[in-house]
Amino acid sequence: MASFTRRAKADPGTPAVESRILAATERLIERGERYTEISVQQILTEAGVSRATFYAHFRDKTDLIVRLTADLRQRLLEMAQGWDPAAGEDGADRYTRFFADVIALHRRKGFVLAALREVASYDQTVRGFYTADLEGFDQAVLRTLVEQQQSGKTPADLDAAAASRVIVWGGGQAIARHIEVDNGDGDAAFARELGHIWWYGAYRRPPANNLIEEPKK
The missing domain is CATH 1.10.357.10 (Tetracycline Repressor, domain 2)
Structure with a gap:
């Protein structure tokens, strides 16, 4: 069952931040890791963003893979x-x-x-x-x-x-x-x-x- 975390107000530069998070996630996937085993913290580290920034743009990992x-x-x-x-x-x-x-x-x-x-x-x-x-x-x-x-x-x-x-x-x-x-x-x-x-x-x-x-x- 997907979780739905309330989003914070998006930061300025939303498209650029979202692109960084999406690109970081794709890199992790292409390294051969199962998506269910990739943690949000790994994505944060790879993208160089904070947890608050992540949840300002994506509800959760389900929302992330869909987008x-x-x-x-x-x-x-x-x-x-x-x-x-x-x-x-x-x-x-x-x-x-x-x-x-x-x-x-x-x-x-x-x-x-x-x-x-x-x-x-x-x-x-x-x-x-x-x-x-x-x-x-x-x-x-x-x-x-x-x-x-x-x-x-x-x-x-x-x-x-x-x-x-x-x-x-x-x-x-x-x-x-x-x-x-x-x-x-x-x-x-x-x-x-x-x-x-x-x-x-x-x-x-x-x-x-x-x-x-x-x-x-």
């Missing part, structure tokens, strides 16, 4: 919402580049995202914050699938709502697992597989009556 990842989540959501299946180029190739960018961003901020997932595992508020970008991505994919169905490019027998949940939430888990077990050498191949699976598994999946039946044994 540390807010810009990253917004960037990922904007990338998802900006994807247009009707842009006139092979969709599988564009999805491949999209996922390559997503994976690269996750690589750069991997420790911070891992800390967010760590807190989300026990804090309901952070869990909702953590999944909000996937919910937004889910809605964006659902919208484009429906639009593509209406234009006749995606088969009408596709359950758009189910498909969007499978590819978005499943894709999110797949990316997290890939980054955990791959050193980066397989990023291009992984992005290509995701791109082609999404495109040909949903957007351009053949209608059911066009599928080749397995020969009976």
